[in-house]
Amino acid sequence: MSVRSKIIVSYTLVLVVTILIFITTAFLVALAVTGDARSFKPFYTIHFTLxxxxxxxxxxxxxxxxxxxxxxxxxxxxxxxxxxxxxxxxxxxxxxxxxxxxxxxxxxxxxxxxxxxxxxxxxxxxxxxxxxxxxxxxxxxxxxxxxxxxxxxxxxxxxxxxxSPFAALTSKLLPLLISLLFVVLVLANVMLYFFITRRIIKPLDTLRLSAARIKEGDLDFRVEAQSQDEIGQLSQQFEDMRRKLKESVDLQLQYEVNRKELISNISHDLKTPITTIKGYIEGIRDGVPNTKEKMDKYVDTILTKAVAMDRLIDELFLYSKLDLKKVPFDFVRTDLRAFIDGLVGELRFELEQQGFQVEWACKGGAPLYVLLDPDKMKRAIVNIVENSIKFCDKRDKKIRFTLTEEAGKLKLTIEDNGPGIAEDAVRSVFDRFYRADSSRNMRTGGSGLGLSIAKQIVEGHQGSIGVASEPGEGTVVSITFNVYEET
Ligand SMILES: Nc1ncnc2c1ncn2[C@@H]1O[C@H](COP(=O)(O)OP(=O)(O)OP(=O)(O)O)[C@@H](O)[C@H]1O
Ligand SMILES: [Mg+2]
The missing domain is CATH 3.30.450.160 (Beta-Lactamase)
Known part of the structure; x- marks a missing residue:
């Protein structure tokens, strides 16, 4: 039985029962007052007799x-x-x-x-x-x-x-009163029915239709809650569920697009060096490099291409392992200031080679201890620095490392004066396979894994990573570390 039929049946029952109760009560009152069960007449007569x-x-x-x-x-x-x-x-x-x-x-x-x-x-x-x-x-x-x-x-x-004669009263007034009562009861029931239908059945119908649309895969609509009651809350939760589902479907679609792009990029990135390697090896087989210098040049090229391929495969492998939480972290108590100092020293040569002016604030001072897996953290920071190198489009290139301490946390910021990241892309740069500007990335290469690997590593340290950017002005990536407290 549908809710609608149930409501109709229950209201009809309420109506019948109310009328029965009314008649029984009137009869019982007459009986109690007059002691005569036959009619109301004695009740009425006795009153006026007395x-x-x-x-x-x-x-x-x-x-x-x-x-x-x-x-x-x-x-x-x-x-x-x-x-x-x-x-x-x-x-x-x-x-x-x-x-x-x-x-x-x-x-x-x-x-x-x-x-x-x-x-x-x-x-x-x-x-x-x-x-x-x-x-x-x-x-x-x-x-x-x-x-x-x-x-x-x-x-x-x-x-x-x-x-007023009793007969007239009973023959005119009582039926009139009973009909009036009946009409009032029917009206009240009809009004209640419409009220209930409007408040319960309609929203339920809307939910049913919405669920059917979701089943068909249509998520582009809104379920409006009409009231604050349970039904309203149900509609609100249904709407939240639809929104979440849509977000996750959209994300899946985005992943799917990224995955396809990645596969095509990997194929491309692997194909180019392999074609080169193949060409050079064929050349060697055919005896093209006939001098030692030429041979060295051929072998060097083959090696460079093989190293690039190796790196790409490594990156993919690392990302998937981190994603599956299969990489163990070897945490050691480390002075973060000394660690960054060492790392900047290592990177400085490469950066200066690329024409960067390197700044490193917060050099000397008391040690700032954190729990760190130095190799992995180095990997995360290198990924960030590589981006600054890769994307910088200015003649006057700058990169600045800053370490600050605030509210029990240590914050490392890496700031460049590159092209920056568009506002709507900032949120996604940590997503796997995400590359903000594919046209620029075609030139720069890269799989869109660098920052997602960095994020996995930082989060493995219970830290957080964020990016802020002013398009055209530069990018600031910041990593927050928890200060190590001896227990
Ligand atoms: N310093 C930066 N300046 C400008 N754009 C940046 C910078 N860092 C990251 N981006 C943007 O964020 C995207 C994601 O960066 P990420 O390091 O994850 O991938 P990638 O550098 O493209 O590839 P990979 O690091 O795997 O070689 C980049 O493609 C780029 O569009
Ligand atoms: Mg990168």
């Missing part, structure tokens, strides 16, 4: 009763009758006075009703002075008083109030 008059009418009745007790003959006085008739009319009731069973005075409203026929007979003890009577479909409540006149004739006094 209290047929309103307080105002009751007080006029009391006045009349007092007159009947003290000077009953006055009740037959025309002006008194008219006076009380008027007062009772204002209080919405009527007066009837009998003498020896005959009506002596009756309010005009009682004319033609025949109520006098159903009123009780004379009863000197006045035991039952309040009650109600029915005549046709009309219903009256009354209070009476029977008395004896000085001439021994028997008189009766009635204050009568017409009540």
């Amino acid at each position: 209290q047929p008059l309103t307080p105002e009418q009751e007080s006029l009745y009391m006045d009349l009763k007092y007159i009947a007790k003290t000077s009953p003959e006055k009740l037959y006085d025309d002006s008194l009758q008219k006076d009380y008739e008027f007062q009772l009319r204002v209080a919405k009731s009527t007066l009837l006075i009998r003498k020896e069973g005959d009506v002596d005075f009756a309010s005009p409203q009682l004319e033609g009703t025949g109520v006098e026929r159903v009123l009780p007979d004379y009863e000197l003890d006045n035991i039952r002075i309040r009650s109600s009577v029915n005549i046709g479909d009309r219903f009256y409540g009354y209070a009476k008083y029977d008395f004896v006149l000085p001439d021994q004739s028997r008189g009766s006094l009635f204050v009568i109030r017409e009540l």
Whole structure:
């Protein structure tokens, strides 16, 4: 059963149960009050039998009763009758006075009703002075008083109030009330149903359709959360999931593109030296280098090409091993300042050969200890420096190494004045196989592994690496090390 059908069924049940409860409650209340299970009628009648008059009418009745007790003959006085008739009319009731069973005075409203026929007979003890009577479909409540006149004739006094007849009430008002209740209940249920549908079913439908789109591989849409409740949170999480999935799919695609590029680059990078090597070896076989100098030149070229190939293969191999976390780190407590100093010394010759002006800040001073795998860290730094050499396009080439200490960390920055890296590429330079500007890289060569290897190594040291660049001005790569604390 769908959620929609479940909601319809549960609302219909609520409706039926509410009406049943209402009817049962009304029946039970009537039963409790009247003690009679047959109808509401006794309940209604008893109430008016015990209290047929309103307080105002009751007080006029009391006045009349007092007159009947003290000077009953006055009740037959025309002006008194008219006076009380008027007062009772204002209080919405009527007066009837009998003498020896005959009506002596009756309010005009009682004319033609025949109520006098159903009123009780004379009863000197006045035991039952309040009650109600029915005549046709009309219903009256009354209070009476029977008395004896000085001439021994028997008189009766009635204050009568017409009540809404029970039959009319039950036949008109009750069905009306029940229908009204029914209509209100149905309306409330319909409104609730639409409210629930809008708040629950619609968002669920949206989620279902979105899931179907994702299944089809379409991730280019947004799931908007319409509310803050659980359904809203579910939509929000669904949207987060879609975004993450899209990011990862995009990343996979990017990797795929990079991988393809890499394979084509590797093929190219391997093909060129191999073609050269092949050519030179064929030349040697055919005896082309006929002098020792020529032979040396041939062999040197073969060697250089073989070394380049070897390096590329090494790099790939190292990267994949680091990526699989298969390379163990040999950490030794090292003075970072001395280590950098030594490394800059080693690189200085090569850099100056390439026309670089080398600056190295933070030379002397107290040792700054860190845990280091010197060979691997050297590899990381060399990769960074190689980039500065490879990409620098200025005549006046500069490279600056700086070591600073802040907040328990040591920070090495390597800054060049090369072409810099475009803003949107900065984030990706540490991704494997990523090369910011492929056209420039075609010329410079390289697989896009240098910085990703550096990053793997730095992270293996629990450090961090970052790059900042001002395109056209230069690039700053910084590595942060944790200061070694003796335990
Ligand atoms: N100092 C720099 N100046 C300008 N661009 C840089 C610099 N360092 C890195 N880059 C950019 O970042 C990219 C990634 O560098 P990375 O060292 O990972 O790869 P690569 O140098 O292209 O190849 P490899 O280092 O494997 O030979 C480079 O291709 C280049 O576009
Ligand atoms: Mg590089």
